Amino acid sequence: MQVIIFGATGMVGKQLVKQALYRGFNVKAFGRNVFTEDLPKNDLLELVQGALFDEGQVYQVINGCDAVLSALGGDFTGADVTRSLGMKNIVAQMEKANVKRIMAVGGMGSLQADDETLIMDQPGYPTKFLPVSREHLKALEFLKASTLDWTFVCPPDIINAESTGHFIVAADYPPVAGTNKINAGDLALFMLNEMEKKDFVQHRVGISNTAGI
Template sequence: MKLLIFGSTGSIGRQLVEQALAQGHTVTAFTRRLTVPEFSSHPGLILFQGDVLDFTSVKEAVKDQDVVLCALGAGRKGGTRSEGTQNIIRAMKAVGTKRFICQTTLGVGDSEGNLNVFWKYIMFGLLLKQAFVDHEIQEKYIQQSSLDWIIVRPAAFTDGERTGTYRHGFDGSAEGLTLKISRADVADFMLKQLTDDTYLHKTPGLSY
């Protein structure tokens, strides 16, 4: 398939690029700076330099893509994820690309019950409040769109290996979650949504 990845130089995005190329997909990595040297020689990789906040460049990148994946990051700041995602949605609607797989975070919406006191009140309530609100707005834009969307809500990232074994699609009262998931497994799950409609128009959580 022809895949476009936003946030391709981030910790999740790099995993998406690497695993997608290994699966034989043609990958367009959207990036502000052409800094993906470890993959730059791969015949299946196309580097597209642009700014997700610039609608014109986003629209150009979305043309002729089968699926768009989004793993935008902005640290603790707010705005970039939601505004960038709004541009992506507009561009996809304009060119007719339908399938959109986007990574947000566990704790948004009806997954709030999955969080413990530390994550609910210290991390998302204080330290990462701007980023969390940005994810909430990002999800609202996606859910209001007419796209074939899947929102993936992972727990806290770790640097572990890809295991392919994790819990997903649990409800807000699920017990026994570690509230951790490797970046490699986040990418693994997102790529499994390329053709699987189990979670179409849904917001599966992801954790060990």
């Protein structure tokens, strides 16, 4: 299995790199700062420095891979369009390279509150999160408009901690019995499992650690 990880130097991205290597995958880590971050030294890991908005660079790194893992980040002001336009380019280059499977990290605001309303559209949703929630929603729309086998994981607060294996998921809605937080390690664990199991293709996924961890 050969995977490419976008956002590999972030909290979730580093967990994806570590866990994918543990599984014996061939891993490409793509980004501007991959050589300056503390990524593992491993013969199965290829660091690729590049620009997310460069069509040629992104195509080249995707071409020949079996799957794409996206943990794109950015600021919360709305001025940073990495999440949306970065996803737009990833989707376009995946289709060009005929790579179908993508696991991407979004945000909880993109999940359904009920059959008609997104969480981000509910009264009382924190206004400080609206810009980044809109970015996540735009990224989701690019995935929905594609021909890809996508899964869009929509976590609550992400905690910088290792995997516990104690988490629950739900399609399109937040899990009912969750804790409203998820360890970065557990988020990565689910993404790598789901990448191969394909239980939630063309769905959003709510995820949360279970109580008592």
